[in-house]
Amino acid sequence: MGSTTVVYLFVPGIILGVIAGFLLSKVVFKKKFEKERDKYQDEIEKAQKTTHKILSDAQSEAFKIRQQAQTEQQEKHNELRRMEERLMKKEDVVEKKIEDLDKSKQELDNKIVKVREVKLEVEKIHSKQAEELEKISNLSKESAREILFKKVEEQSKEEILKHIERLENDMKKEVDDKARLLLAETIQKYSAEVAAETTMTTVQLESDDLKGRIIGREGRNINAFERITGVDVIVDDTPGSIVISCFDPIRRYVAKIALEQLISDGRIHPAKIEETVDKIKKDTLILIKELGEKAVFDTGVSGLPPNLVKLLGRLKFRSSYGQNALKHSMEVAFIAEGLAEAIGANSDIAKKAGLLHDLGKAVDHEIKGNHSQIGADILKKFGLSKEVVHAVAAHHGNIKPETTEAYLVMAANEISNHRPGAQKDTLEMFIKRLSEFETLAKSFDGIKNAFAIQSGRKLRVFVNPEEMDDLQAKKLSYEIARKIESETDYAGVVEVHAIRESRREAYAV
Numbered sequence: 001m002g003s004t005t006v007v008y009l010f011v012p013g014i015i016l017g018v019i020a021g022f023l024l025s026k027v028v029f030k031k032k033f034e035k036e037r038d039k040y041q042d043e044i045e046k047a048q049k050t051t052h053k054i055l056s057d058a059q060s061e062a063f064k065i066r067q068q069a070q071t072e073q074q075e076k077h078n079e080l081r082r083m084e085e086r087l088m089k090k091e092d093v094v095e096k097k098i099e100d101l102d103k104s105k106q107e108l109d110n111k112i113v114k115v116r117e118v119k120l121e122v123e124k125i126h127s128k129q130a131e132e133l134e135k136i137s138n139l140s141k142e143s144a145r146e147i148l149f150k151k152v153e154e155q156s157k158e159e160i161l162k163h164i165e166r167l168e169n170d171m172k173k174e175v176d177d178k179a180r181l182l183l184a185e186t187i188q189k190y191s192a193e194v195a196a197e198t199t200m201t202t203v204q205l206e207s208d209d210l211k212g213r214i215i216g217r218e219g220r221n222i223n224a225f226e227r228i229t230g231v232d233v234i235v236d237d238t239p240g241s242i243v244i245s246c247f248d249p250i251r252r253y254v255a256k257i258a259l260e261q262l263i264s265d266g267r268i269h270p271a272k273i274e275e276t277v278d279k280i281k282k283d284t285l286i287l288i289k290e291l292g293e294k295a296v297f298d299t300g301v302s303g304l305p306p307n308l309v310k311l312l313g314r315l316k317f318r319s320s321y322g323q324n325a326l327k328h329s330m331e332v333a334f335i336a337e338g339l340a341e342a343i344g345a346n347s348d349i350a351k352k353a354g355l356l357h358d359l360g361k362a363v364d365h366e367i368k369g370n371h372s373q374i375g376a377d378i379l380k381k382f383g384l385s386k387e388v389v390h391a392v393a394a395h396h397g398n399i400k401p402e403t404t405e406a407y408l409v410m411a412a413n414e415i416s417n418h419r420p421g422a423q424k425d426t427l428e429m430f431i432k433r434l435s436e437f438e439t440l441a442k443s444f445d446g447i448k449n450a451f452a453i454q455s456g457r458k459l460r461v462f463v464n465p466e467e468m469d470d471l472q473a474k475k476l477s478y479e480i481a482r483k484i485e486s487e488t489d490y491a492g493v494v495e496v497h498a499i500r501e502s503r504r505e506a507y508a509v
Helices: 002-137 141-155 157-187 209-215 217-229 249-265 270-299 306-317 325-343 347-356 371-381 386-393 404-418 427-442 470-487
Strands: 202-204 232-234 241-245 447-453 458-463 495-500
Touching (some): 217 249, 249 270, 306 371, 371 386, 386 404
Antiparallel strands (some): 202 241, 447 458
């Protein structure tokens, strides 16, 4: 009973305690809430005041900016109005000048018409005078002109000669200056040996006793050597040397090097010959590739197929008039590049075409045809550009050049060919050319004698002083020079000097 009473009392107490705690916490939370609300309300009021201030400042700044913009706009408007006024004034001045020009043009047109009318009247008067003179002198207009020209020529020989000489010197100086400047700018970028290398076909021997060892017993050594190398070995009475003959320059080179090594080694028999020649052939193929790659690298030409580079290297073993074909090709490449840069043409095309212009010479002993066309066909097969192919095909004038680069390659080839020491003439060709100059000069009337001197660079022509005067001698030198240009083939420049000498003798007794 007592426990039950306690329970009944304890439960209501707990309930009352919970209710009292809830009400108490509610009162505490309300006070805390009101405190926090007051705090946040203060912050909100502060934020509103700050925002209001910012907005007020922004409005003030915007007003200032607007006033400044309006002021600038007004200034620009005023400036535009002033510019418009100035333009209108200038337009008025221009219109006035145009009107003045129209008036001047009209006056000039009227004067031109009057001048033409006067000119026609003068021409009519001159025509009547010429007709009257023809009737009086019984001479035609052409005959009178010829007589007048002859009279003027006789009276003014010295002035005419001086005038011709002055014009000639002025023209020569102008042309020489321009050519010298262009060539100087080009050639200063590249320098080569004066004398070109010559491919040798002669092997020097220390003594004539080696000839017997090279021939061998019953000719077995020399026969084996000719069979293996594909060349002809000429052993004659010439002391200290034997000659290797072959149309293929590479075969000739292999045979020459192999024979020199055999002589140096001292063992000359068919087996050793075969071993040495095989080794030299392999070394030569490697050398050809290296020569082609070096030529391409030195000239700065890129984009060539490897097989084309190898073919280029074969030019090292080809010569023309004593000039090594590979060195000549590199020289033409540099000169063509310099000329192209000087005149604003495509230097890459000119340089590449210059390097490859004689490529056909590497195989012209194997393929029939002109080496320029052979080279062009090869380049076309390797897929090179049309401009390069055309420049190679046209460098000797077999076809007409159609591009600036083709003309430059042709010019560079001529410069390289005709520089001092570039080509080697035979004695017979040299004498024949000099004889042609002298014979050509003597074919003119009034010539006493003619002499080609300074290796054909000058031609001295002696005229009969009784038959020619100074002016006629001057004309003769021009005629001979023009005939040499049209009828002979020569390198460089030939100076023609017409010499008129008169002597008078007297005796004191």
